[in-house]
Amino acid sequence: MGSGSGVMGGGYGRHSAAQHVGIGTALGMLDRAVAALPLPEGGRALRVADLGCASGGNALEPMARVVAAARERAPGIPVAVTHTDIRGNDFNALVETLAAPDAYPAGPGVFAYAEARSFFSLLFPPGELHLAWSSIAVHWLSRFPLPIPDHVYRSGATGSVREALRERSAADWRSFLRHRAVELVPGGRLVVVGGAATDDGASGAEGLFGMVVEELRARIDDGQLSVDGFSAMTVPTWNRTSGEFLDPLRRGPASDWFGLEEEAFAVLPDPVHDRYVRDGDLDAYAREVAASFMAAFGPSLFTGAGAGGGAEDPLVRSFRAGLTERIRTHPGDARTNWRVQLLRAARTDAPPPR
Numbered sequence: 062m063g064s065g066s067g068v069m070g071g072g073y074g075r076h077s078a079a080q081h082v083g084i085g086t087a088l089g090m091l092d093r094a095v096a097a098l099p100l101p102e103g104g105r106a107l108r109v110a111d112l113g114c115a116s117g118g119n120a121l122e123p124m125a126r127v128v129a130a131a132r133e134r135a136p137g138i139p140v141a142v143t144h145t146d147i148r149g150n151d152f153n154a155l156v157e158t159l160a161a162p163d164a165y166p167a168g169p170g171v172f173a174y175a176e177a178r179s180f181f182s183l184l185f186p187p188g189e190l191h192l193a194w195s196s197i198a199v200h201w202l203s204r205f206p207l208p209i210p211d212h213v214y215r216s217g218a219t220g221s222v223r224e225a226l227r228e229r230s231a232a233d234w235r236s237f238l239r240h241r242a243v244e245l246v247p248g249g250r251l252v253v254v255g256g257a258a259t260d261d262g263a264s265g266a267e268g269l270f271g272m273v274v275e276e277l278r279a280r281i282d283d284g285q286l287s288v289d290g291f292s293a294m295t296v297p298t299w300n301r302t303s304g305e306f307l308d309p310l311r312r313g314p315a316s317d318w319f320g321l322e323e324e325a326f327a328v329l330p331d332p333v334h335d336r337y338v339r340d341g342d343l344d345a346y347a348r349e350v351a352a353s354f355m356a357a358f359g360p361s362l363f364t365g366a367g368a369g370g371g372a373e374d375p376l377v378r379s380f381r382a383g384l385t386e387r388i389r390t391h392p393g394d395a396r397t398n399w400r401v402q403l404l405r406a407a408r409t410d411a412p413p414p415r
């Protein structure tokens with residue numbers, strides 16, 4: 062199968078309320094990471110990475126906190142943040158986000174950069190990074206080993222397909238940790254908010270993805286989507302269980318490079334569904350859930366079917382309209398309580414992996 066693609070669709074910044082909730086849960090962990098960091102001296106910059114940045118909107122608050130927390134300890138310390146994502150990301154949108162007058166880089170001595178390269182590769186020279194932050198990104202796989210028969214999401218994968226996905230995910234996580242172990246200085250910190258799953262494999266989005274698959278089958282029935290096109294559609298993610306996230310940090314090679322300092326598993330509220338319960342506006346709810354789904358998963362899903370995810374593509378338009386209608390008729394089924402794994406780990410002074 063082709064490369065995994067985590068590229069977010071247009072409007073991700075406006076339709077990522079759930080991701081924002083997950084990040085809010087992790088801000089305390091980020092503060093504690095900065096409080097414990099070995100800060101560079103002699104006017105040298107604190108070097109920070111935001112891994113899997115998308116359009117950057119959800120990084121503004123965490124990075125502003127990093128600057129503030131570092132400067133509490135070392136007034137005026139320069140801070141350099143590199144926002145990274147894969148090549149297909151909309152880096153123009155990132156630049157616009159970072160250019161806002163109230164965005165964290167606006168202050169003196171704060172520098173923001175962008176790097177278009179996968180976090181499954183080396184992104185920084187060895188031993189130069191002080192803090193690596195990643196939110197809601199590491200569940201995207203580097204590539205997708207096999208199509209999922211008759212489904213597009215991990216919840217529909219069984220048997221050998223499920224096993225292949227699990228193995229890909231484990232290898233990717235090891236690779237992510239190994240590269241960060243090379244990049245971070247001894248005492249540097251890694252803070253991750255990872256899309257997660259309970260031990261039964263549930264990420265919280267099973268109801269919504271069930272509707273997605275029903276809607277795609279309806280598109281096959283009306284001739285807009287071929288069976289082959291459907292077979293090529295996947296969302297190349299694997300939400301890891303706590304064990305899958307933490308075991309490599311507790312035993313195995315990564316436990317030499319990192320000391321796990323803190324971890325928490327959370328089931329997030331669904332802010333869009335909660336608003337619907339308060340205001341009863343079913344149309345607005347259905348539109349927003351469909352928009353969030355398309356922003357997060359549309360490009361990877363429809364690229365497989367050759368539709369590219371463009372909003373004007375007839376298949377994309379009718380899928381989105383049909384999904385919106387399904388959500389309107391079954392609002393409770395679309396409720397999505399994402400699971401996230403939070404973790405904070407300190408780079409040991411063990412020699413970097415080769």
Ligand SMILES: C[S@@+](CC[C@H](N)C(=O)[O-])C[C@H]1O[C@@H](n2cnc3c(N)ncnc32)[C@H](O)[C@@H]1O
Nearest residue numbers: 067068080113115119146147179180196198201
């Ligand atoms: C759901 S968005 C999260 C964006 C942002 N961090 C947030 O918290 O809202 C996931 C991002 O991870 C990126 N991504 C997926 N795979 C990646 C990889 N291998 N390397 C770097 N970024 C990746 C996607 O392109 C996407 O922009």
